[in-house]
Amino acid sequence: MGFALARVLVAAGEDVTIAGRSVDRLDVARAELEQAGHGRVHIRRADIGQEADVAALFTGDRQVDHVVVTAADATGVYGPTARLAADAARHVLNTKLLGAWLVGKYAAGTVTESLTFTSGINAYRPNGSNTVMAAANGALAALASGLALEMAPVRVNVISPGWVDTPIWDRLGMDKQAAFTDLAKRLPARRTGVADDVAQAFLAVMRNRFVTAAVLHVDGGHRFI
Ligand SMILES: NC(=O)c1ccc[n+]([C@@H]2O[C@H](COP(=O)([O-])OP(=O)(O)OC[C@H]3O[C@@H](n4cnc5c(N)ncnc54)[C@H](OP(=O)(O)O)[C@@H]3O)[C@@H](O)[C@H]2O)c1
Incomplete structure (x- = not known):
């Protein structure tokens, strides 16, 4: 669902940051999203259960x-x-x-x-x-x-x-x-x-x-x- 939203936003030219626990999966997602439009895609590794990760975001x-x-x-x-x-x-x-x-x-x-x-x-x-x-x-x-x-x-x-x-x-x-x-x-x-x-x-x-x-x-x- 997060990926689907990011795709719509990137297609509309918006800058989007996606976050998750795996840099490898985020890299794959970014590559696919960059095909969807001209919005910029940033990735950030973060585990939402870890306070330091969320703070760093x-x-x-x-x-x-x-x-x-x-x-x-x-x-x-x-x-x-x-x-x-x-x-x-x-x-x-x-x-x-x-x-x-x-x-x-x-x-x-x-x-x-x-x-x-x-x-x-x-x-x-x-x-x-x-x-x-x-x-x-x-x-x-x-x-x-x-x-x-x-x-x-x-x-x-x-x-x-x-x-x-x-x-x-x-x-x-x-x-x-x-x-x-x-x-x-x-x-x-x-x-x-x-x-x-x-x-x-x-x-x-x-x-x-x-x-x-x-x-x-x-x-x-x-x-x-
Ligand atoms: N699909 C349904 O039928 C359904 C129904 C009702 C509610 N929901 C809710 O809808 C939301 C989206 O679900 P979805 O179906 O899109 O699931 P999904 O395809 O499994 O996506 C979940 C995303 O959450 C990330 N994630 C999981 N644990 C995380 C953590 N600790 N920290 C950061 N990222 C984490 C996963 O990435 P990584 O594993 O790479 O971190 C993945 O990108 C969820 O809250 C789910 O409970 C889904």
């Missing part, structure tokens, strides 16, 4: 218009609570929730227009095997409301995607195709999501200067089935 006197957080590592966080390792739960809370909070902490004063987090459908449709991820995602709405007050007039929002075909599914060890086909039949939108659906939602909240402390659901109606 925002040091210096450079200002940025918008910050969007999409980082998530869902390794080992799905399954019944009784069987989940506490370290896996701590890891996802540390990255998905506290990582977002760290971005708010260190982006303050550097970001001038908006900060957007990415939560997810499981906050609104817990299913007995995603409880800790649901908790992290649900808490992002409260985090955004609090930061929207603290960082005003910078606007702070959340995009909550439904099921979207991205690489995150490849690591979950399930039959993605069958699950997506089944869900598409039941969703009010009659299809599952693609990364560009979410990229367009990021752009909508980035651009709309009256939207703050909001959660925008981009889920094809998944909350109601």
Whole structure:
């Protein structure tokens, strides 16, 4: 989703910085993005769970218009609570929730227009095997409301995607195709999501200067089935 947003922005000629844990993956992403348009692409290695990494992203006197957080590592966080390792739960809370909070902490004063987090459908449709991820995602709405007050007039929002075909599914060890086909039949939108659906939602909240402390659901109606 982050890559899809970067592609739209670079195609529009914007300067974009992408961050992640692997310089090799960032290099590959940058090379591909540079084919998309004439915007400049910068890469920064950072683990969102590490305070020093997040602080370093925002040091210096450079200002940025918008910050969007999409980082998530869902390794080992799905399954019944009784069987989940506490370290896996701590890891996802540390990255998905506290990582977002760290971005708010260190982006303050550097970001001038908006900060957007990415939560997810499981906050609104817990299913007995995603409880800790649901908790992290649900808490992002409260985090955004609090930061929207603290960082005003910078606007702070959340995009909550439904099921979207991205690489995150490849690591979950399930039959993605069958699950997506089944869900598409039941969703009010009659299809599952693609990364560009979410990229367009990021752009909508980035651009709309009256939207703050909001959660925008981009889920094809998944909350109601
Ligand atoms: N896809 C869906 O169906 C879906 C549904 C609901 C919610 N979401 C949420 O949407 C967001 C984007 O997901 P996606 O589907 O685009 O996933 P993705 O394709 O796996 O992308 C996640 C990105 O996060 C980076 N990342 C992971 N851990 C990180 C860390 N500790 N520090 C910095 N970067 C980190 C990864 O890069 P590196 O591994 O190189 O660091 C990767 O670029 C996530 O928050 C996810 O929970 C997704």
